[in-house]
Amino acid sequence: MSLAEDISKLADAPDVDRRTDRKKTLLQKYRIPIQHFEYDYIEKCKDARELENILHVLRSGEEGHYPDLIRFTEERLNVINPKSKLLRACCTVLEKSSLQKDEVEELTSDLQYWLTNISKKDQELDNRKCRSIHSDAEVRTFKESREPKKDSKERRIKSTDYSAWDKYDPDTELLKMELSEKKGIEEAKKEEKPKKKVSFNRFATEAEATFFSEREREKGNEFFKSGDYEEALQCYNDSIAAKANVFNINNRAAVNLKLKRYNDVLSDCETVLKLDKENLKAQLRKAEALENMERYDEALRTVEHIIEGDPNNRRAQETAQRLREKCPNFGRKTRMKIIEIE
Amino acid sequence: MEKLQKPQIICHQQQTLDYAVHDVKWMPCSSKFVAVGGKSNGSGIVQIYSLTGEGIEKKSEFGKKEHFKCCTFDASSLRNRHLATGDFCGRLQVWDLEDTLVPVYKSTVHKAVINAIDGVSGNNSGCGAPEIATASRDGSVLVWDVRQKDMPVAKFVAAEESSTRDCWSVAFGDSYNNDERVLAAGYDNGDIKIFDLKNMKVRWSKCVKNGVVGLQFDRKSIPMNKLVATTLESKIYCFDVRTHHPKKGFAYVTEKSHDSTVWSVKHLPQNREVFMTTGGSGSLCLWKYNYPLKRVEKDSDGLSYGVAGEMNLIQNCTLTEQPITSFDWCVDKIGLAVCSSFDQSIRVLITTKLHLY
Structure with missing residues (x-):
């Protein structure tokens, strides 16, 4: 069959569809020419949608069973669109017996520690x-809400x-509709969310304080990831x-860095470094804040300290590179002069 | 390499029970969890288990007259950790697990089984009063404050007796200060409603065609962000509830999975974009929600509307052949979870590599 014939067939197809609506096979539904069900075509096909349709037809078994062609199409689809819904495979939940010995040991010791x-x-x-x-909030006064009754007698004429x-x-009806619509829009515009007001209860136990602190830190991480x-x-x-x-002071430093409040970053980093002298993240953030405050010399000193401890740190190396360009004078003083003596 | 990076779900411990288990929950700040359900003679049972190095160990149990349908710790503080339960004849009871002879709080306002229960603000300061919400077959959704005896503090019912629907699921959200709070409820006809508890009115409602079995906001104590609803006929809906448009409503994305009823949805306590759904075919699906590049756009009137992201399936596993009816993540340990199934067993699961997401 030539391509021209195919096209004419496709043009005729809608009429046929209407008559035999119920009996339509998947092949007819997707309108894929039968010669596309072939290794050469599939190998070259770049259209994820078409590949999905082909796979759907093949898996349905309506046109016969071709296990190798299915596998081949799946592989091709995996190249073109790895996220395709048709490639979702279901596995069974792992039993401990099917894991490697060291994996089991790692899991058990981690769990035991916890x-x-x-x-x-x-x-x-x-x-x-x-x-x-105990709660700082009052008991709600009882209110009952019934949904507004729908008019059973419709006012349809x-x-x-x-x-x-x-x-x-x-005209008046149209005006009415417009007005109610405008009202909705104005209400939406008015809405402004008040900020959270936190009043702190003193926590009676250490466990409660830690629990609350952890939960808030996790929430903070989530907001950080979504850019809020x-x-x-x-x-x-x-x-x-x-x-x-x-951890939470370090994270606050990261947020302040994003918000360009460099003084706050510095004070948080200093606090962390007092607790943990070699904290890598705090040192990096400190360097970045100093750089943005144009205190290049101090920044470079901090970065070089990181590199001393961890020469392979890429972020530190990059920052150092940048900083060296900005302050070419740094380190000159320590260079020894070599003078030839006759 | 890609495969190695994927989280794996591992069945750590399994325990077969001699009763039908309806709900399981971790006790916060402990290695213990509770299983509630009922025996074939109609009596209800609550069991407290503890996870130890050797396996699961039963700590204690107590029985009562009626099957327990659902339970929550979320409305009690860490220092009392009272368990609120709903049972088959509509009773709400709150138990001190060390003294279970009589409940510390009880009510019999519901006339039929309590299908779902949720709590809020138990161990959160500055996020409103601790409250319990119950959803019942009698069609009403009631909100309780354990400081007020016998009477609910809020009530939501249908306008007429004839339009009453079976309420299947309930979830608190938007509770980010002492005033704001909403309650979402899902019904057997596919209606999802968000009640505004501050102004006592329906803020939003939508019909998703199939009965809503599971409902959860991604976080309770933040301005409402995402709401996930799971329904009969394998549908999962994820609404971006941050931006509401008067005409378009909330943006949402939907997915089909499990090839059967999707029984429950539970967000990972350590990362709100990751959640697990459990299916009637005994399967577990782990999802990650990815935000679009821009979450909010403006329309021609200058009003903002939300843009839905996408749901990415990161793991899909079969655990058993029977429906997994309840699932609960452990708040204190990332990846640790417990679930119950119709095959009369409870399982402790470990999901690895979740910190990578």
């Missing part, structure tokens, strides 16, 4: 058990009710207020 840790906190909470409920139609003014830096900063502030540690 178990001993968490039982301590659990114990602390049990010892300080309290039955009363019958087509034969001529006197009613005489009274009907399309102001919200992230708020979460990290809450986390630090509950219980400060290297």
Whole structure:
């Protein structure tokens, strides 16, 4: 069959479809010429959509079973569009027996470490058990909400009710519709969200403070990832207020760096470095903040300190490179002069 | 290499039970979890298990008259960790797990089985009062504050008796300060409604055609961000609920998976963009939501509307042949989870490499 014939067949196809709507096979539905079901064509096909359709037809078995061609099409689709829904494979949940020995050991020791840790906190909470409920929020006053009743008698005018139609003014109805629409739009414009106000309860136990601090830090990380830096900063502030540690202060430094509040970055990094002298992330962030504050000499000194400890750190190397261009004078003083003596 | 980077779901421990288990929940800040359900003679049972180095160990149990359908720890503080339960005849009870003779709080306002329960603000300061929400077959959604006896603090019912639908799922959200809070409810006819608890009105409603079995906001204590609904007929809907447009509503993305009812959706406590759905065919699907490049666009009137992202399937596994009816992540340890299935067993699962997402 030539290409021209194919095209004419495709043009005729809609009429055929309408008549035999129910009996349509997948092949007819996708309108793929039968000669496309072939290794050469599939190998060259760059259209993910068509490959998916071909695979769908092949898997349905309507045109016969071709296991090797299916596999071949799957492989091709994996090259063109690895995220295709048709490539989703289902496996079984792994049993521990099917894992490598070292993997099992790693999992068990990790879990064991967590178990001993968490039982301590659990114990602390049990010892300080309290039955009363504290909350800074009032009990809600009872309200009941019923959904607005729908008018059961529809106000639709019958087509034969001529006197009613005489009274009907399309212009006012249109105006009414427009007005209600505008109202909706104005309401949407008005909406402005108030900020979160946090009043801190003192935590009675260490476990509670750590728990709250961890949750807030995780929330902060999520906001950070989705680019909501102001919200992230708020979460990290809450986390630090509950219980400060290297991780949440370090994260706050990262947010402040994004928000270009370099003074805050510096003070956070200094705090971290007091707790953990060789903290890599804090040193890097400190260098970056100093660079943006145009204190190149100090920045370069910090970066070079990182490189001393970890010569393969790419980010540090790049920053150092950049900084050296900006302050060519750095380090000159230490260079020794070699003078020839006769 | 790509394969090695993918999270793997591992069945760590398995325990067969002699009763039908309806719900499982981790107890926060501990290595313990509870399983609730009922025996074939109609009586209800709550069991407390502890995960130890050797396996799962039963700590204690107590029985009551009716099957327990659902439970939550989310409305109680870390220092009391009371368990709120809903049972087959509509009772809401709150238990002190060390003294289970009588509940510390109870109510019998619901006239039929409580299908779903959710709690909020138990261990969060500055995010409103601790409250419990219950959804029942009698069609009402009630909100409770354990400081107020016998009466709910809010009630949502259909306008007329005839239009009452079976309410299957309920979830708190938007509770980011002391005033704001919403409650989402899913019904058997496919309706999803978001009730505004501050202004006591329906803020949004939508019909997704199939009964809504599972519902969860990605986080309760942030301005509402995403809402995931799972339904009969294998559909999963993910709504971006941050931006509402008066005409377009919320942007959403939908996926088909599990080839059967999708029973529940649970967001990973350590990363809100990752969530697990459990299916009637005994399968587990791990998803990652990817935001679009720009989440909010402006239309010709200058109004903002949301843009949906995409759901990326990162793992798809079969665990058993029976439906997995409940699933719960452990808040304190990333990747640790427990689930229950109709084959009368509970399993502790470990999902690896989740920190990479």
